[in-house]
Amino acid sequence: MEDLNMAMKYVKGKLYKLTIADLQPDPNQARSFMDPNALNELAASIGKFGVLVPIQFCQNDQGALVIVSGHRRVKAAEKAGLTEINGTFTDGDTRLQGFVDNLQREGLSPVDEAEQMAALMKEYVFNQYQLAEALGKSQAAVSTTITLNKLPEDVRDACRTNPNIPKTILLEVAKEKTEATMRRKFKNYMDKAGKATQPADVKQRLSKQRSLIMQTDGLTGKLSGLPWQEWSEDDRNDLTNALLGIRSQVQGLLRDMNALPAEDQPDLPGNNNLS
Numbered sequence: 033m034e035d036l037n038m039a040m041k042y043v044k045g046k047l048y049k050l051t052i053a054d055l056q057p058d059p060n061q062a063r064s065f066m067d068p069n070a071l072n073e074l075a076a077s078i079g080k081f082g083v084l085v086p087i088q089f090c091q092n093d094q095g096a097l098v099i100v101s102g103h104r105r106v107k108a109a110e111k112a113g114l115t116e117i118n119g120t121f122t123d124g125d126t127r128l129q130g131f132v133d134n135l136q137r138e139g140l141s142p143v144d145e146a147e148q149m150a151a152l153m154k155e156y157v158f159n160q161y162q163l164a165e166a167l168g169k170s171q172a173a174v175s176t177t178i179t180l181n182k183l184p185e186d187v188r189d190a191c192r193t194n195p196n197i198p199k200t201i202l203l204e205v206a207k208e209k210t211e212a213t214m215r216r217k218f219k220n221y222m223d224k225a226g227k228a229t230q231p232a233d234v235k236q237r238l239s240k241q242r243s244l245i246m247q248t249d250g251l252t253g254k255l256s257g258l259p260w261q262e263w264s265e266d267d268r269n270d271l272t273n274a275l276l277g278i279r280s281q282v283q284g285l286l287r288d289m290n291a292l293p294a295e296d297q298p299d300l301p302g303n304n305n306l307s
Contacts, residue, residue: 042121065192075111086118101133142199146180184211
């Protein structure tokens with residue numbers, strides 16, 4: 033079909049009936065993840081009413097038809113069993129066109145939006161004011177969104193597959209000074225969000241013992257990656273004393289529970305046997 037497509041002259045702005053199998057996704061598309069539940073809902077709607085809004089497509093140098101905007105609609109149409117879809121031909125700056133359409137229509141994740149903004153700034157050698165003008169946004173909105181690129185890669189990857197994480201939460205996480213504190217704040221949010229969605233009967237079954245175990249586990253997470261280097265000397269000394277006290281209590285508890293062999297017990301202040 034590529035030879036036929038190469039020979040065909042497409043007119044900008046004209047509507048065409050396209051064979052879905054002939055369409056290629058844009059390798060630079062902004063969307064890196066499609067929510068399967070939302071995709072199934074869109075497919076069900078398309079199955080009943082069809083694709084109400086045509087996609088946009090262009091033609092690359094090899095003559096292949098490339099989706100500029102409407103990747104979700106094409107994917108959902110396939111799931112609904114359609115073999116054809118209506119599309120409007122476009123040319124020129126299709127990279128920017130596709131991104132703007134995704135912002136306005138397709139609902140990009142905040143992380144995808146931030147990464148694409150940074151990529152466009154690099155590709156077009158835009159500053160924030162120029163990008164804001166091209167996207168029809170304020171410079172402040174662009175600047176705020178781009179700060180999400182400070183998030184550690186593992187946090188950004190987690191956000192791609194979870195569209196329910198609010199952008200405001202991610203912006204708060206991105207304000208932290210180190211990646212360790214960002215990860216800790218993000219984990220705290222996810223833990224709280226998980227507890228909030230627990231059924232009432234599950235929450236009631238949490239005994240005092242389980243609650244204490246969860247608090248202890250939470251403390252372990254807070255201590256991981258603790259930025260003690262940034263603390264004052266007095267705060268570091270107080271932390272040292274607190275940790276030594278915890279260690280003493282933990283060692284004693286593990287001995288009482290027969291969970292710690294005697295030969296593995298370190299010498300602790302106050303634990304030396306005097307003969």
